[in-house]
Amino acid sequence: xxxxxxxHVTETEFKTKDGRTVPHAIPFDKGEAPSVxxxxxxxxxxxxxxxxxxxxxxxxxxxxxx
Numbered sequence: 001x002x003x004x005x006x007x008h009v010t011e012t013e014f015k016t017k018d019g020r021t022v023p024h025a026i027p028f029d030k031g032e033a034p035s036v037x038x039x040x041x042x043x044x045x046x047x048x049x050x051x052x053x054x055x056x057x058x059x060x061x062x063x064x065x066x
Contacts, residue, residue, distance in 0.1 A: 004047070009039045 005017035011028040015021050028034070034042070050056050 004043065006036055006040045006043055009033050009036055014039060014043075 006014055007017050008015040011024075011030060011033045013021055013023045033039075047056070
């Protein structure tokens, strides 16, 4: 699976190169949204942590047990 590329970040959401718009679980304070580059670093770090912990399926989707 190719890595997710972040294209835009606001206080309330981020957008990806494939057209998805994803809300932040906790919004940033007004005027405190990180740059796209900074958010991409955070996204990549946490994606690798979740993957290492077995929290993501083979296609990057949440691995939810029912």
